[in-house]
Amino acid sequence: MQSQELERVARQIRRRDLQAVFEAGAGHIGGEMSAIDIMTALYFRVLRIYPDQPRHPERDRFVLSKGHTACALYVTLAKRGFFPEEELSTFLQPGSRLNGHPNCNKVPGVETNTGPLGHGLPVAVGMAKAAKLSGAGYHTYVMTGDGEMQEGSNWEAIMAAAQFALNNLTLIIDHNRFQQGAALADTNDIAPLRPKLEAFGWDVSEIDGNRMSEIVPALEKRSERPHCIVAHTNKGHGISFMQDRVDWHHKVPNREQYEIALAELSESN
Amino acid sequence: MNALAPTGKLHDCRDAFAETLERLAATNEAIVAVCNDSVGSSKLGGFKTKFPDRLVNVGIAEQNMVGVGAGLANGGRLPFVCGASCFLTGRALEQIKADISYSNANVKLIGISSGMAYGELGPTHHSIEDFAWTRVLPNLPVIAPCDRIETAAAVEWAANYDGPCFLRLSRVGVPDLLPEGHVFVPGKANLLREGRDLTLIANGTLTHRMMTAASLLAQHGIEARVLNMATVRPIDEEAIVAAAHETGAILTAEEHSIFGGLGSAVAEVVVDQAPVPMKRLGVPGVYAHTGSAEFLLDEFGMAAPSIVEAALALLKRK
Structure with a gap:
């Protein structure tokens, strides 16, 4: 799938995500909008996956470490054929398997349970190491939030990945500059990320993480070392009044805001 | 039945663990040992000699160790994640909950030197909370063998069981209590x-x-x-x-x-x-x-x- 078509799919995923959050009355829409372009590129272009065989041993792995943006993953997985799109209407409803954080034992395509931050990268290191041990050819991708990089467990995993020379591992940091309560810079400013990752022995790319023409080549890049993509994104990307506003971390649009946002995300835009 | 008080030779159950793991690993290529710099204290020296590529030493980093274990299981390996029980369970408890128990990852957690085995080192190194911390977690059998025979049997069971478990081992010598050839059955006294x-x-x-x-x-x-x-x-x-x-x-x-x-x-x-x-x-x-x-x-x-x-x-x- 080429960039223009990927952008169209990403718009559709944004619309469906917005609808799901609006209808459920809850979600983490800001961090979903920042990450959706990357997830779209992964599932509709980059990942070698088998939606009808979600546990295929040779599948590429994707771990959404920022598990609170599960809704975006659900929409992407459903659109890619892992489960029926109609099921998205159950998001956060009583008894639904689509809860606020993804469950690998219930939702096809989810690789490991995430939610508490700082968990996905260590698991992804284990996945990549497993491929090295078994000779499997799959590639492992993991996406963290930038605020999430404040968790020390990530840096344990970053050290291990370099030590194990995991050139089959790509870490994507969704660098949208905001965490739940405030800007990263006003909380515990771990930016700039590139020199830190480089100092730990990683190969680092910096891209506009909301620009498909930069996302795809970065995801497809192969390196001798573990690869980190510092993806500069906008929280709430695609919806003007949400963009870069910290309160849209988990705010829910009212009816009027919902209509405006839907219009902004329409096919013609 | 009604045997006399046990008076036999005392054994370190870690030896039975290591011997059994090495024996099983010889025929099961999926088995890997994961540790936090604890090659010696986890008795993994023999494993390292026999299967150097299958010893995954993450360094002193227990949270990462448990997460890596979950990832290795996702990739089709059979990880035995070994570390001093106080650090394995205390430091990495949330990883044990989310990555292992809740995810139902096929990871064998091996808590070494549990209880007060590190007696003189003090309460930071005592692991007298680990039953409480682990037994509230679903999907996670919690097992403390009583001798070398039960240890070997439990390790063999764990390797064949499709799911996570926590084996709590000690380094304090114990006499043989169960008969040779004992088969471990989880949940049975x-x-x-x-x-x-x-x-x-x-x-x-x-x-x-x-x-x-x-x-x-x-x-x-x-x-x-x-x-x-x-x-x-x-x-x-x-x-x-x-x-x-x-x-x-x-x-x-x-x-x-x-x-x-x-x-x-x-x-x-x-x-x-x-x-x-x-x-x-x-x-x-x-x-x-x-x-x-x-x-x-x-x-x-x-x-x-x-x-x-x-x-x-x-x-x-x-």
């Missing part, structure tokens, strides 16, 4: 001595102390049933209820806090299904002072004569 006057329930390093106490009780004309309850979760409810009905009193002992461990697990069954007088021996909710594990167990009332005293006091409540 072993009747080591028959008796009708009360039941002594223990696991790990306390089972042989209970056997000694039972022999001493026999000299008082009291016949104690002794159950080795290696599996703390799922607990053997049937054996506990039978013990309550048939012997009328239950005494537990464990190398763990009396809060939340084996005694608590037994008490939950007794209260719900067959109330009888009970007494729980263990570390009484304090940080221990300096001493070896054996010294501290004696100090906390778990020398065989102290167990006898506790049993006699309990019998007065029947």
Whole structure:
């Protein structure tokens, strides 16, 4: 799938995500909008996956470490054929398997349970190491939030990945500059990320993480070392009044805001 | 049955763990050992020599170690994640919850030198909370073998079981209690001595102390049933209820806090299904002072004569 078509799919995923959050009355829409372009590129272009065989041993792995943006993953997985799109209407409803954080034992395509931050990268290191041990050819991708990089467990995993020379591992940091309560810079400013990752022995790319023409080549890049993509994104990307506003971390649009946002995300835009 | 007090040679259960793991790994290429710089203390030196590529040493980083274990399982490997129990369970508890238990990852957690095995090193290195922390987690059998034979059997079972588990091992020497060739069945207690006057329930390093106490009780004309309850979760409810009905009193002992461990697990069954007088021996909710594990167990009332005293006091409540 080429960039223009990927952008169209990403718009559709944004619309469906917005609808799901609006209808459920809850979600983490800001961090979903920042990450959706990357997830779209992964599932509709980059990942070698088998939606009808979600546990295929040779599948590429994707771990959404920022598990609170599960809704975006659900929409992407459903659109890619892992489960029926109609099921998205159950998001956060009583008894639904689509809860606020993804469950690998219930939702096809989810690789490991995430939610508490700082968990996905260590698991992804284990996945990549497993491929090295078994000779499997799959590639492992993991996406963290930038605020999430404040968790020390990530840096344990970053050290291990370099030590194990995991050139089959790509870490994507969704660098949208905001965490739940405030800007990263006003909380515990771990930016700039590139020199830190480089100092730990990683190969680092910096891209506009909301620009498909930069996302795809970065995801497809192969390196001798573990690869980190510092993806500069906008929280709430695609919806003007949400963009870069910290309160849209988990705010829910009212009816009027919902209509405006839907219009902004329409096919013609 | 009714064997004499155990007097045989003492064995470090870590040796049985290491020997069994190496034997299984020779025929099962999926087996990998994961550790936190603990090659020596986890007795993985032989494994490292035989399978150098399959020893994944993440360095001193327990949270990463447990997460890596989950990822290795996702990639089709069979990881035995080994570390001092105090750090494995305490430092990485959220990883054990989310990545292992909740994700139902096929990872074998091996808590080394549990209880007060690191006695003199002090309470930071004592692991007397690990039953409590782990046994509340679904999908996670919690097992403390009583001797080298049960350790080997439990490791073999774990390798063949499709799911996570937590094996809690000690470095404190214990005599052989179970017969050679013993097959481990999770959630099933072993009747080591028959008796009708009360039941002594223990696991790990306390089972042989209970056997000694039972022999001493026999000299008082009291016949104690002794159950080795290696599996703390799922607990053997049937054996506990039978013990309550048939012997009328239950005494537990464990190398763990009396809060939340084996005694608590037994008490939950007794209260719900067959109330009888009970007494729980263990570390009484304090940080221990300096001493070896054996010294501290004696100090906390778990020398065989102290167990006898506790049993006699309990019998007065029947």
